[in-house]
Amino acid sequence: MNPVDLLALGLIGLRTRPGRALLSGLGIAIGIATMIVVTGIPASSQAALLDRLSALGTNTLQVTALPHQSPPAVLPEQAVGMVTRIGPVTGASAVANTHTVVRRNDRVDRNDGGGLTVLAARLDLPGVINATVRSGSWLNPATATFPTVVLGAVAAERLGLTTLPTGRQSPLVMIGESRFTVVGILDPVTLHPDIDRSVLVGWDAARTELDFDGHPTVIYVRAEEAQLEAVRDVLAPTISPERPGQVVVTRPSDALAAKRATENSFSVLFLALAGVALIVGGIGVANTMVVSVLERRSEIGLRRALGATRGQIRGQFLTESVVLAVCGGVAGTLLGLAATVGYAAWQNWPLVLPVESAGAGVAGAIVIGVLAGVYPCVRAARLTPTQALATT
Structure with missing residues (x-):
């Protein structure tokens, strides 16, 4: 099955259940937006603080x-x-x-x-x-x-x-x-x-x-x-x-020592909060895909009965998981950047756009989609036609 057909097949579940797809994408979007916000806003706050410390003659x-x-x-x-x-x-x-x-x-x-x-x-x-x-x-x-x-x-x-x-x-x-x-x-x-x-x-x-x-x-x-x-x-x-x-x-x-301590403290905080946000988003996508497999057993059974291989079933659900996570990741990245720009302008802080975090948000969404979709797609592929159709 070529990539275009696999993508079209993976989008079937999203098109047929748009409400659930929207809510699932919203979950990952909130997770990625949280990562952007908790890195962007503190980074702008840190820049404002470091400017004040620099004014104290750190150099x-x-x-x-x-x-x-x-x-x-x-x-x-x-x-x-x-x-x-x-x-x-x-x-x-x-x-x-x-x-x-x-x-x-x-x-x-x-x-x-x-x-x-x-x-x-x-x-x-x-x-x-x-x-x-x-x-x-x-x-x-x-x-x-x-x-x-x-x-x-x-x-x-x-x-x-x-x-x-x-x-x-x-x-x-x-x-x-x-x-x-x-x-x-x-x-x-x-x-x-x-x-x-x-x-x-x-x-x-x-x-x-x-x-x-x-x-x-x-x-x-x-x-x-x-x-x-x-x-x-x-x-x-x-x-x-x-x-x-x-x-x-x-x-x-002494302001130089305070400035360096501030930089180190903020860096540790950024990594911790970003990690939590990504984990929360990944759990949300994994949960959605597991439920999707349970609800679509009849579809899986019918496709298996018509000759679909286990690999095609795995590819379908893995593609759906990745597309769902990427859409949520892009939306979350845009939402997080907008929130960061707005809050920094409101506080009159120097604007620090977390470009690395934005790129990591989209890349992290892809990784999350793959990891979150592995178990559901394997579980779906293990179902035999008789097992899947017997639950309908």
């Missing part, structure tokens, strides 16, 4: 010189360039304390800096520390060479400059005995509150206006999360090969 490190040394330990001027040559490093920038005092104007006590720090900053700093400008603009190659500053969020409040006027002259602040133009104000930088309390001057302007020596005080490093510990191990020897003990590198954020 960042800070490098400073060992404090309280005599003579004082300093980081080399070329330290940032050295760090960027480390393979897994995706970004590095630096600031340096200029040891000067900032005032709102020259009428304020020259020793009253309001607890603020004046830092020389590299132009690529915002991209490395995820800083954004609330008002005005960040330093650029032109303004970084002139006496201009960008204020951290706290520094702007203490200096009475919460926003910059448009269409008017920019305000000035005093650093030492020099006036600097305020060109920007930053939003709060969650990961680096020291930046919020700082007044940021261009690296070149700090050299010319504030007698800055060019040695960075803090280096901010971003690296691939999977290689973060390896990067930390080589930072000190890279920056100071002769005296690595004078370089202090922060340890990875």
Whole structure:
């Protein structure tokens, strides 16, 4: 019997009993949809959680010189360039304390800096520390060479400059005995509150206006999360090969450990729930096919009496089982994907479509159909014509 005839024969039971076929397909559809939902929705939830954990600096490190040394330990001027040559490093920038005092104007006590720090900053700093400008603009190659500053969020409040006027002259602040133009104000930088309390001057302007020596005080490093510990191990020897003990590198954020634990926990949960859903769907199809054999003994007996072989009987019921499971699997996959998309949009989560689960849903439906149909088709094929017709 060729595959087309076998498929047509296997569809007879589904066409003659559409109600039961629909309910049976619904069972496997619910099982597969459950598998899609319990992988897709938690995956979107996991993505949202991991984004929040990543915002806590899971891929960042800070490098400073060992404090309280005599003579004082300093980081080399070329330290940032050295760090960027480390393979897994995706970004590095630096600031340096200029040891000067900032005032709102020259009428304020020259020793009253309001607890603020004046830092020389590299132009690529915002991209490395995820800083954004609330008002005005960040330093650029032109303004970084002139006496201009960008204020951290706290520094702007203490200096009475919460926003910059448009269409008017920019305000000035005093650093030492020099006036600097305020060109920007930053939003709060969650990961680096020291930046919020700082007044940021261009690296070149700090050299010319504030007698800055060019040695960075803090280096901010971003690296691939999977290689973060390896990067930390080589930072000190890279920056100071002769005296690595004078370089202090922060340890990875606790959020990184929490993120990795979350990934592992979610993976185990996905596998467990998906397995349960598939087992439930397979039991439903197997039960349906067993009942189908019991109800169709007369049909089996008549076909056997007309010359159908045991193999043809097995093929008929196995094909019916596979078609039933595949139809339910496709419907369940579409239903599960729709539910995942809708729920993720409702919760404003990043959409993570479980493509692997969708493919596994259809493939799993085929496997379920085969496994669920083996016993019923074997049982049907074992019936002799006299046994089958005697029960009608």
